[in-house]
Amino acid sequence: MPMETVRELFKREAASGIVPASAAIGGVLLLLALLLSARVIADEGTDYDLALKHLATHPDVSAALAAVVRLETTNIERLIELTEIAAPPFQEQTRARRFAELLDEAGLGNVEIDTEGNVLGLRRGDGRAYTVAVVAHLDTVFPAGTDVRVRGEDQEIFRGDGKPGDARLYAPGIGDNARGLVLLLTLAEALTDAEVSTQSNILFVGSVGEEGTGDLRGIKYLLRDGGPRIDELIAIDGGNDERVLNQAIGSHRYRIVITGPGGHSWGAFGMANPAHALASAIHKFDAVAREFVREGPRTTYNIGKVGGGTSVNAVPFESWAEVDLRSENSERLFELDTLLKKTFHNAVDAHNALRDRGAALVLDIATIGKRPSGVVDPKTPLVQRAMASVRHYGLSPVLGSGSTDANAAIAQGIPATTISRGGVSGGAHSLKEWWSSENAELGSKKALLLLLASAGVLPAAETGARVDLRGL
């Protein structure tokens, strides 16, 4: 039974009146633009700013904006609850189940968990085959067993009695991305409360595997061939209200393993040593890569984990490293990738040549992650709307690049952006991570406006006619 709702999105071809993605309809915006077509539009931003301003005065929309503000109080309880349900990589199930319940309570109904573990809740539009997905990831970077209890500024467990105000709340994963999940719930509940009717479908998604070796597995599964139709995607992640991400930072991640015969540190001396070869390879790669990344589009590398060996007095039989290469530009990424492989092969060959005896070292470079690079043209309506929503609240939008669920959509040519989750946060991916509710309302309202501008809003219920913009 619960699969029914999202399955409707699979009827791509069967549905009549498919809106091509290229039209990027944006509901209200397009219609409003038609109304304004007689006017010469000097500045590209102006039209979107105006449309958003009108949208905010729509009675249902202003009711939803008011609901968002009201909900910020209960949000603290939800934030604490979700943060304290650990969601280590590949173990998001418990948090997913609870998030599905909360999404259901927020008025979505028929919330389902797909085969990969994503939570999906569909809010139907007026019947057209156009879907805007709004996504926050369920997973954290923290391994099972991490203390995820929420603490106050005094580092005591925060009991939730007495509001924290703008004071910081500390817990691993509280900002990234428990707060993103809470924002999704807020949007769903505000739309239910205010009985907003949209033109497009809105698909609420709690995704799995966004972080690290999860390698976007949840969103990649959602966007698979033959998956539900998604025309635009808004990812909620990151803490800066001015930022609108329109570029996907690509990354290649490897686990490099060097194996050899190993042996006693005294008795087997002179055999090729995997740890020595690995250290030398890292050293040489750092030297050439540092030069390589000095110029051109931003490109970085990191060897974040090294290990292997069994004892201080044993030549290791295995040494390994995990490498993360990133770039805004896919050519640069592939060039750096080639450099990495060449350097490691050369270093291992050199060590093999130096050995006195024993078997040669073997190098294995296994891919553990691949995220494509890409750019959404800033002129794309979704990006324009996102920038206008930032301006609407008196801030200056800043375009940027990131590595989020939006990457997978951008790689497929689906308009996608990433916007802030609201509030102020710091220390992401560290045990000292914190979040404070300062300006949280602004982030939530901004997200609501963008979502509704993208989905298009039908006239307020009492005005009757379906395509009548007088309500705006």
Ligand SMILES: [Zn+2]
């Ligand atoms: Zn995140």
